[in-house]
Amino acid sequence: VLDALQQVALAYLRRTAGTEVPFWRMATVPVDELRRRATAIVESSGMGQVVDTAALPGAGSVPGVEIPSVGVAVRGDWLAALRSNTPPVIARTRDDITIIDLRAVDPLDDELVAAAINAST
Numbered sequence: 001v002l003d004a005l006q007q008v009a010l011a012y013l014r015r016t017a018g019t020e021v022p023f024w025r026m027a028t029v030p031v032d033e034l035r036r037r038a039t040a041i042v043e044s045s046g047m048g049q050v051v052d053t054a055a056l057p058g059a060g061s062v063p064g065v066e067i068p069s070v071g072v073a074v075r076g077d078w079l080a081a082l083r084s085n086t087p088p089v090i091a092r093t094r095d096d097i098t099i100i101d102l103r104a105v106d107p108l109d110d111e112l113v114a115a116a117i118n119a120s121t
Contacts, residue, residue: 026104027057027067034070034102037110041072041102044114048074055103069103074117081120089116 011020018024031052038050051073054066078098082089089112091100100113 031068037102038070038072041110041114045117047117048072053101055101069101071099071101074098078120082116085116
């Protein structure tokens, strides 16, 4: 734990937190890059559509702050199926539409998200 804390502190001191600290790496991805990834997931899975959304930094621990984001929307409530996938995919549902926000998804996991959509719908 202390080593991890030291690495984070050193990243801030080196001014490389934007690339070394996962939160900042995710929070600073350009919306156009998220849109490109969402389009690729929709094309790969053959399902859903690309939607603009807003991410809440710190899981909502900063009230009133939103970061523009992009996600993949699929009709229906697929939360249980996505969460029971291996690995689990965390999404949200509103008005019978399930949205996977890509702001908090590592680009290396995009293929897993597409496969989870296929397996769940």
